[in-house]
Amino acid sequence: MDKFIIEGGHTLTGDVHISGAKNAVLPIMAASLLWPDRYVLHNVPDLRDTHTMAHLLEIIGASISFEAGSMQIDTTACRNPEAPYELVKTMRASFYVLGPLLARFGKCRVSLPGGCNWGPRPVDLHLKAIESLGASISLDSGYILAEGRLRGATIDFDIRSVGATGNALMAAVLAEGETILTNAAEEPEITALAYFLQKMGAQIEGIGTSTLHVRGQKELHGTEDEIVADRIEAGTFLIAGALAGDGVRIAGVCEDHLTLVLHKLEATGTELRRRDGLIEVSRAAEIHPVDIVTTPYPGYPTDLQAQWIALMTQADGSCIVQDNIYRDRFAHVPELIRLGAQIRLEGNAVTVLGPTELIGAPVMSTDIRASASLVLAALAAQGTSEISRVYHLDRGYEAFEKKLAGLGAHIERVPASL
Numbered sequence: 001m002d003k004f005i006i007e008g009g010h011t012l013t014g015d016v017h018i019s020g021a022k023n024a025v026l027p028i029m030a031a032s033l034l035w036p037d038r039y040v041l042h043n044v045p046d047l048r049d050t051h052t053m054a055h056l057l058e059i060i061g062a063s064i065s066f067e068a069g070s071m072q073i074d075t076t077a078c079r080n081p082e083a084p085y086e087l088v089k090t091m092r093a094s095f096y097v098l099g100p101l102l103a104r105f106g107k108c109r110v111s112l113p114g115g116c117n118w119g120p121r122p123v124d125l126h127l128k129a130i131e132s133l134g135a136s137i138s139l140d141s142g143y144i145l146a147e148g149r150l151r152g153a154t155i156d157f158d159i160r161s162v163g164a165t166g167n168a169l170m171a172a173v174l175a176e177g178e179t180i181l182t183n184a185a186e187e188p189e190i191t192a193l194a195y196f197l198q199k200m201g202a203q204i205e206g207i208g209t210s211t212l213h214v215r216g217q218k219e220l221h222g223t224e225d226e227i228v229a230d231r232i233e234a235g236t237f238l239i240a241g242a243l244a245g246d247g248v249r250i251a252g253v254c255e256d257h258l259t260l261v262l263h264k265l266e267a268t269g270t271e272l273r274r275r276d277g278l279i280e281v282s283r284a285a286e287i288h289p290v291d292i293v294t295t296p297y298p299g300y301p302t303d304l305q306a307q308w309i310a311l312m313t314q315a316d317g318s319c320i321v322q323d324n325i326y327r328d329r330f331a332h333v334p335e336l337i338r339l340g341a342q343i344r345l346e347g348n349a350v351t352v353l354g355p356t357e358l359i360g361a362p363v364m365s366t367d368i369r370a371s372a373s374l375v376l377a378a379l380a381a382q383g384t385s386e387i388s389r390v391y392h393l394d395r396g397y398e399a400f401e402k403k404l405a406g407l408g409a410h411i412e413r414v415p416a417s418l
C-alpha cells in the first residue's frame with residue numbers, strides 16, 4: 001500500500017485547479033444505465049472511485065472509454081442487472097445502480113454495502129423509497145433483490161439522504177405517473193444529477209429544493225454533460241491555505257456551493273481574496289477558533305469536518321466540532337493526537353484545544369476525508385510524517401500530492417513495493 005512522506009513547515013503558495021466532483025460523477029455514471037444509449041461526460045476526475053464505478057458499469061454490460069477527463073459510456077449492450085459484493089463493499093456509491101437498474105430492467109440484484117468505519121451507514125431509506133415506487137424487495141445471501149413495475153408515489157424522507165434521494169430520483173424518472181419527493185437532499189451533487197436526468201429527457205421540477213416533482217417518462221436518451229467542480233476538494237485546499245498558505249490561488253471553485261465554509265473561514269481571520277474568478281487564501285497571523293456543526297446542505301458538510309479539526313489545532317483557543325450527519329466519524333482524531341493535537345472526544349463532538357505544536361509522526365489513513373485531514377496536519381507539523389494507506393485518498397482526490405507539491409509542499413508518494 002502506498003504511503004506519503006511529508007516534511008512539514010513549508011509555506012504553500014501558487015495556483016491549484018479544482019477537479020470535477022466525485023460525488024456528482026458517481027450517480028451521473030449510474031444514471032447512464034437508465035436508458036440504452038451513448039453518454040459523454042467531461043471534467044471527470046481520475047479517481048479510484050470513478051474507475052470502480054466504470055468497472056461496475058462494465059460488469060453490467062456497458063462499454064467505457066476514459067481519456068483526458070472525458071468519459072464515453074455506451075449502455076446499449078447492458079444485460080446483467082447485478083452489482084457484486086466485491087465492488088459494492090469497496091465503494092458504497094455502487095448502491096446508486098439500484099434505482100436505474102430496477103427502472104430499466106424491472107429487476108436487479110445489488111449487494112448490500114455492509115459496514116463502514118463511520119458507523120453503520122444503513123440503506124433503509126433507499127429501500128423504503130424503492131418499495132414506495134412499487135418494487136418488491138427481498139434479501140438473498142447479502143444481496144437485495146428488487147423487482148416490479150414502478151409507479152409514481154409520494155415519498156417523504158424521514159432523514160435527508162443524498163444517496164436515497166439520488167436512487168429514488170433515478171427510479172422515478174421512468175416510473176409510470178408522478179412522483180413527489182419531500183425532505184429530499186439539496187446537495188449540489190443531487191442538483192447536478194437532476195440536471196443530467198433532465199438532459200436525458202426526464203421531467204423534474206423543484207431542482208435545487210427539498211421537494212422534487214418527477215413526471216415519469218416512457219423514453220429517455222443519451223446526452224453530454226460537464227461535471228461540476230468538487231466543493232469538498234475546493235474546501236480542502238481552502239483549509240490547506242488557511243493552515244499553511246501565503247497566496248494559495250484556487251481556480252475552478254463554485255463559490256455558491258461553499259457559502260458557509262467561506263463564511264467560517266472568514267470568521268477564523270483567514271485572508272480570502274476573490275480576483276479573476278480565483279480565490280486567494282493566506283494564513284491569518286492569528287487563527288481564531290470557530291465552532292462548526294455538520295448538517296445537510298447548505299449547512300457545513302461532514303466531508304470537511306476532519307479537515308476543520310486539523311485547522312483548529314492551530315487556532316488560538318478552543319472550539320467544538322460536532323458531526324450531526326455521521327455521529328461516529330472521528331477515526332482521524334487519535335491519529336491527529338499522535339501528531340500532538342489536543343482533542344477531547346465526547347459523543348458526536350470534539351473539543352479542539354489550540355494552538356498546539358504539531359510534530360511529524362507515522363499515522364494511518366482511515367477514510368478519504370480523514371486522510372486529507374492528516375495530510376493537512378502533517379503540512380503544518382514540524383519534521384517528517386509518514387501517512388500510510390493513502391489508497392483512501394486516491395478514492396476521492398485527483399492527483400492530491402501533485403497538486404500540493406505544485407504549491408510548494410514537500411510531499412512524496414512511496415509506492416507499496418518499496
Ligand code: UD1
Pocket residue numbers: 022023026092093120121122123124125126127159160161162163164185189302303324325326
Ligand atoms: C453522501 C456522500 C458522502 C457524504 C454524505 C453526507 C456520496 C457518494 N457520498 O453519502 O461523501 O459524507 O452524503 O453528506 O455522495 N441514512 C440512513 N438510512 C439510509 C441512508 C442514509 O439512516 O438509507 C443516514 C446516514 O446514516 C447519515 C444520513 O442519513 O446519517 C445522511 O447520509 P446520506 O446523505 O445518505 O449519505 P450518503 O449518500 O451515503
